[in-house]
Amino acid sequence: MLYGGQGTVQTAIASGTPIVGFAMQPEQQINLDNVVMKGAGIRIPITRWNAPKIQLAIRNIIKDTSYKENINTLKKLLESSDGKKNSALAIWDYIINKLN
Numbered sequence: 001m002l003y004g005g006q007g008t009v010q011t012a013i014a015s016g017t018p019i020v021g022f023a024m025q026p027e028q029q030i031n032l033d034n035v036v037m038k039g040a041g042i043r044i045p046i047t048r049w050n051a052p053k054i055q056l057a058i059r060n061i062i063k064d065t066s067y068k069e070n071i072n073t074l075k076k077l078l079e080s081s082d083g084k085k086n087s088a089l090a091i092w093d094y095i096i097n098k099l100n
Contacts, residue, residue, distance in 0.1 A: 001054065004028030004043070009035060016075045018067035020057045022049045039070040 002008040004021045009031045012019050019041030023029035032043040042057040061067045 001058075004032040004035075006031060010078070013040075013071060013074045013078050016068070016072050018061045018071045020044070020054065020061055022046050035074075038074060039066055040074055041067065041071070 002021045004023045021032045022044050035041040036043050
């Protein structure tokens with residue numbers, strides 16, 4: 001269970017853990033909605049966040065193996081993106097092409 005911030009969503013994806021979340025900020029809602037669109041989690045609207053709905057969402061995540069399969073697909077995508085290298089290249093590109 002998480003709020004849906006960028007760091008927690010990335011950590012869940014990196015660990016291959018399906019997500020049950022609720023958003024308190026627009027950025028969190030967008031992150032969770034993207035996870036839901038990929039079939040890798042469930043977002044419970046903050047106005048409907050209660051113990052029975054949390055329990056049901058967790059049961060569904062455990063019971064329906066597609067959530068685990070889909071989060072693992074995202075995990076593989078994340079692992080193949082080489083974020084460190086691409087970030088460094090983007091910084092150098094900006095320095096060379098935009099600041100000169």
